[in-house]
Amino acid sequence: MLQYLFRFLMGGMIVSLFASLGDVLKPKSFAGLFGAAPSVALATLGLTVLADGKGVCRSRGPIHGRRSCILLCILGTLYLANAAQKGQPCAGDNRESYGVAGSRIGNLGGIPAAIEK
Amino acid sequence: MNVSCNLGALAKTKWYEYLVRFAFGGAITVTAGILAKRFGPVFGGLFLAFPAIFPASATLLAKHETRKKQNVGIVSSSRGRQAAAVDAAGATLGSVGLAAFALTIWKLLPYYHSALVFLAAKAVWLTLAILTWRIWRKHLCR
Numbered sequence: 001m002l003q004y005l006f007r008f009l010m011g012g013m014i015v016s017l018f019a020s021l022g023d024v025l026k027p028k029s030f031a032g033l034f035g036a037a038p039s040v041a042l043a044t045l046g047l048t049v050l051a052d053g054k055g056v057c058r059s060r061g062p063i064h065g066r067r068s069c070i071l072l073c074i075l076g077t078l079y080l081a082n083a084a085q086k087g088q089p090c091a092g093d094n095r096e097s098y099g100v101a102g103s104r105i106g107n108l109g110g111i112p113a114a115i116e117k
Numbered sequence: 118m119n120v121s122c123n124l125g126a127l128a129k130t131k132w133y134e135y136l137v138r139f140a141f142g143g144a145i146t147v148t149a150g151i152l153a154k155r156f157g158p159v160f161g162g163l164f165l166a167f168p169a170i171f172p173a174s175a176t177l178l179a180k181h182e183t184r185k186k187q188n189v190g191i192v193s194s195s196r197g198r199q200a201a202a203v204d205a206a207g208a209t210l211g212s213v214g215l216a217a218f219a220l221t222i223w224k225l226l227p228y229y230h231s232a233l234v235f236l237a238a239k240a241v242w243l244t245l246a247i248l249t250w251r252i253w254r255k256h257l258c259r
Contacts, residue, residue, distance in 0.1 A: 004147050007143070008147050009143065010143075010146065011142045011145060011169070012138075012142040012143030014142065015138060015139070015169045015170050016138050016139045019142075019170045020130075022170065023174070023177075024122050024123055024127060025121070025122055026120070026121045026123060028200055028203045028207065029203045029210075029254070030250055031204060031207060032171075032204040032205060032208045032210070032211065033211035033250055035204060035205075036168060036171060036208040036214070037211065037215070038218045039169050040149055040166075040167050040169050041219065043142075043146045044165055045165065046235065048158075
């Protein structure tokens with residue numbers, strides 16, 4: 001139980017730290033890099049290594065998960081770029097034609113990754 | 118556009134928004150641990166790639182941008198959605214770095230000291246993420 005509490009605190013702290021970093025940085029496309037920072041991986045693998053020695057086996061997981069996440073992010077981005085062009089024009093800047101839903105679709109990355117595995 | 122840092126942006130985030138981020142990050146980390154224990158480390162590892170930071174950041178960003186526009190009398194959510202969308206593009210590029218982070222740990226951890234491997238993996242992640250972003254800005258971003 002204590003281990004889970006420690007995990008919770010560690011995970012919360014690392015996620016908050018990276019999220020705050022993303023808040024203060026500009027441009028927002030650069031800040032977005034920190035949205036995909038290995039926060040959960042750092043917390044979990046760090047604790048695993050501390051507890052069990054070397055948690056090498058688990059580090060294969062994010063590779064499968066991330067592959068699906070990238071694919072879904074790209075698909076979502078393309079879909080929303082298309083939707084945005086059909087709707088409101090974005091001040092002549094195509095960069096801003098990306099959509100939030102793209103990332104929401106991307107957030108499902110872990111699920112198809114599990115199926116893929 | 119150069120990369121800059123505006124610490125004043127931290128004040129725009131309310132205390133309960135920080136709390137939500139903290140709770141969400143903690144919950145995901147605990148879930149990954151429970152899944153690893155129940156189904157084995159490889160399956161649990163899949164959830165280490167869960168984008169815990171992005172959903173909270175993007176929704177907050179959209180909210181703040183919309184609020185900023187409302188303060189100057191523009192009632193529209195499109196600006197907020199566009200800002201969050203640009204953030205999403207960055208997260209897509211950052212995902213490349215995350216895959217390299219995991220690969221580095223996977224390949225090096227059996228042979229070297231864990232602290233050293235973690236440090237190297239973080240360096241690989243940051244370098245690759247920034248490099249990918251620069252290439253995107255220079256060549257692909259229209």
